Amino acid sequence: xxxxxxxxxxxxxxxxxxxxxxxxxxxxxxxxxxxxxxxxxxxxxxxxxxxxxxxxxxxxxxxxxxxxxxxxxxxxxxxxxxxxxxxxxxxxxxxxxxxxxxxxxxxxxxxxxxxxxxxxxxxxxxxxxxxxxxxxxxxxxxxxxxxxxxxxxxxxxxxxxxxxxxxxxxxxxxxxxxxxxxxxxxxxxxxxxxxxxxxxxxxxxxxxxxxxxxxxxxxxxxxxxxxxxxxxxxxxxxxxxxxxxxxxxxxxxxxxxxxxxxxxxxxxxxxxxxxxxxxxxxxxxxxxxxxxxxxxxxxxxxxxxxxxxxxxxxxxxxxxxxxxxxxxxxxxxxxxxxxxxxxxxxxxxxxxxxxxxxxxxxxxxxxxxxxxxxxxxxxxxxxxxxxxxxxxxxxxxxxxxxxxxxxxxxxxxxxxxxxxxxxxxxxxxxxxxxxxxxxxxxxxxxxxxxxxxxxxxxxxxxxxxxxxxxxxxxxxxxxxxxx
Amino acid sequence: xxxxxxxxxxxxxxxxxxxxxxxxxxxxxxxxxxxxxxxxxxxxxxxxxxxxxxxxxxxxxxxxxxxxxxxxxxxxxxxxxxxxxxxxxxxx
Numbered sequence: 342x343x344x345x346x347x348x349x350x351x352x353x354x355x356x357x358x359x360x361x362x363x364x365x366x367x368x369x370x371x372x373x374x375x376x377x378x379x380x381x382x383x384x385x386x387x388x389x390x391x392x393x394x395x396x397x398x399x400x401x402x403x404x405x406x407x408x409x410x411x412x413x414x415x416x417x418x419x420x421x422x423x424x425x426x427x428x429x430x431x432x433x434x435x436x437x438x439x440x441x442x443x444x445x446x447x448x449x450x451x452x453x454x455x456x457x458x459x460x461x462x463x464x465x466x467x468x469x470x471x472x473x474x475x476x477x478x479x480x481x482x483x484x485x486x487x488x489x490x491x492x493x494x495x496x497x498x499x500x501x502x503x504x505x506x507x508x509x510x511x512x513x514x515x516x517x518x519x520x521x522x523x524x525x526x527x528x529x530x531x532x533x534x535x536x537x538x539x540x541x542x543x544x545x546x547x548x549x550x551x552x553x554x555x556x557x558x559x560x561x562x563x564x565x566x567x568x569x570x571x572x573x574x575x576x577x578x579x580x581x582x583x584x585x586x587x588x589x590x591x592x593x594x595x596x597x598x599x600x601x602x603x604x605x606x607x608x609x610x611x612x613x614x615x616x617x618x619x620x621x622x623x624x625x626x627x628x629x630x631x632x633x634x635x636x637x638x639x640x641x642x643x644x645x646x647x648x649x650x651x652x653x654x655x656x657x658x659x660x661x662x663x664x665x666x667x668x669x670x671x672x673x674x675x676x677x678x679x680x681x682x683x684x685x686x687x688x689x690x691x692x693x694x695x696x697x698x699x700x701x702x703x704x705x706x707x708x709x710x711x712x713x714x715x716x717x718x719x720x721x722x723x724x725x726x727x728x729x730x731x732x733x734x735x736x737x738x739x740x741x742x743x744x745x746x747x748x749x750x751x752x753x754x755x756x757x758x759x760x761x762x763x764x765x766x767x768x769x770x771x772x773x774x775x776x777x778x779x780x781x782x783x784x785x786x787x788x789x790x791x792x793x794x795x796x797x798x799x800x801x802x803x804x805x806x807x808x809x810x811x812x813x814x815x816x817x818x819x820x821x822x823x824x
Numbered sequence: 825x826x827x828x829x830x831x832x833x834x835x836x837x838x839x840x841x842x843x844x845x846x847x848x849x850x851x852x853x854x855x856x857x858x859x860x861x862x863x864x865x866x867x868x869x870x871x872x873x874x875x876x877x878x879x880x881x882x883x884x885x886x887x888x889x890x891x892x893x894x895x896x897x898x899x900x901x902x903x904x905x906x907x908x909x910x911x912x913x914x915x916x
Contacts, residue, residue, distance in 0.1 A: 481830060483830040483831050483832075483835070484830075484831040484835050485828050485829070485830065485831070486828070486829045486830070486831050487827070487828055487829075488827045488828075488829065491894060491897070494827065498829075503832055503833070511827070511829055512829050512830045512832055513827070513828065513829060513830070514828060514830060517830050538834055538836070540834040540836075545830075546832065549830045549831070549832040550832050553832055627832070631832040631833045631834070632832070632833065632834050633834075634833075634834060634836075
């Protein structure tokens with residue numbers, strides 16, 4: 342449970358106990374508390390019955406406010422407080438621990454040496470969500486918007502312009518507080534300055550938009566990392582938004598968190614049907630829209646756009662891959678979770694069902710990759726090549742590692758200037774005529790990224806093209822995911 | 825009971841929807857007169873209708889089923905589509 346800092350609501354100095362009558366261990370230690378009350382400064386908070394324990398002056402915490410703010414998880418809990426600061430706490434009854442914490446000897450003669458406690462009422466699953474709203478909502482700084490009694494919730498959110506065209510989940514205090522449980526970061530910590538309006542965006546605002554998108558709390562760390570990555574100068578989300586090209590942020594997740602949150606890297610990895618894949622990318626786009634103010638027809642000037650701009654996020658199939666994962670290629674250590682943002686269009690299929698030799702399949706890839714955006718335009722666009730398991734196996738069986746395939750593709754994608762200058766092939770588009778004698782690579786060094794994903798069946802791969810790359814446009818950006 | 829949501833935006837725009845600009849003239853405007861079904865509201869609206877007609881406005885008359893409840897959604901939409909302004913009678 343995330344509570345407000347206990348320091349803001351200090352407990353009284355001395356010994357502090359939290360108990361409830363319905364707990365047998367609390368009943369067992371009731372005489373001990375009565376004994377302690379006569380020998381030390383003791384404050385007892387009781388969660389269910391102000392007459393318990395008998396013979397001891399107690400403070401009524403049936404509202405559970407004190408228990409909640411001090412994150413009491415079990416009863417009895419005994420705390421030692423000095424100068425308003427908690428020094429130590431013990432849970433349940435353990436004679437040795439209680440004697441050490443209190444500095445009082447011969448406690449509970451005749452009692453067993455040890456008994457576990459019961460769950461605190463403040464963490465009762467039936468009560469905890471309501472308590473989080475009652476005591477935790479003050480932590481939330483976002484403006485409250487009241488819906489009128491007759492307003493339909495879903496329609497109201499459309500009317501306020503908060504959606505991407507699909508319905509969203511209403512961001513209630515309860516849902517946002519639950520979402521914030523997904524991160525250790527403080528709600529008011531600034532995550533990034535979000536273009537195009539250059540608005541400081543807090544963890545709380547990201548959480549609100551993650552609720553809108555339909556995320557579970559455990560997805561929030563991925564969304565936070567994605568927002569950070571998107572708002573870097575290198576990724577240049579402003580340019581990506583404003584360009585007339587059909588591109589948006591494409592998110593590729595690597596590392597243990599993929600499995601922990603149930604992401605799809607297999608059948609239909611780039612498609613619909615998996616909640617994490619579908620909502621994480623959507624949450625980032627809703628942050629850009631709602632916090633940054635980036636809306637189609639305003640700063641978003643895309644001629645066509647693409648369906649992936651609703652949210653385009655998938656995981657790499659690391660377990661089934663013969664190669665190093667994308668995250669390793671971009672410098673993240675094995676065992677760490679990360680999200681890579683690529684400024685991409687929609688995926689285009691590469692079909693080759695006959696190549697059984699790596700050279701043949703590499704040539705197929707190169708022939709298709711050459712057409713990216715235009716077969717006569719070199720160097721300007723980066724690309725993700727998503728290789729399916731059946732295609733990857735062709736290379737793996739022949740002993741081709743990732744570097745060998747990339748080197749071969751770069752060699753095959755050296756374009757003779759005479760073929761790509763303006764006018765060549767009867768096509769006006771192309772590079773300036775003075776480059777007719779040059780040889781130009783289709784991709785800049787590092788501009789072609791390989792990812793392994795997709796279903797086990799299908800001799801297909803896919804390419805996801807970028808837009809203007811490097812310092813004049815966007816570069817792929819990777820961020821490690823912090824809990 | 826009102827439901828409270830948290831604003832997902834930068835909060836630079838007002839949370840409440842802006843009112844439409846006030847009309848500068850009633851000439852050629854269709855004005856809806858909504859009788860909320862309180863006694864004698866109709867007599868009040870009859871007088872208003874006559875005065876609006878004198879200013880060149882067209883008048884349409886509407887009636888809520890009961891003054892105790894908000895106007896039905898269909899009635900509100902009908903007025904919004906058909907009229908440029910509306911007068912709601914609160915007479916008793």
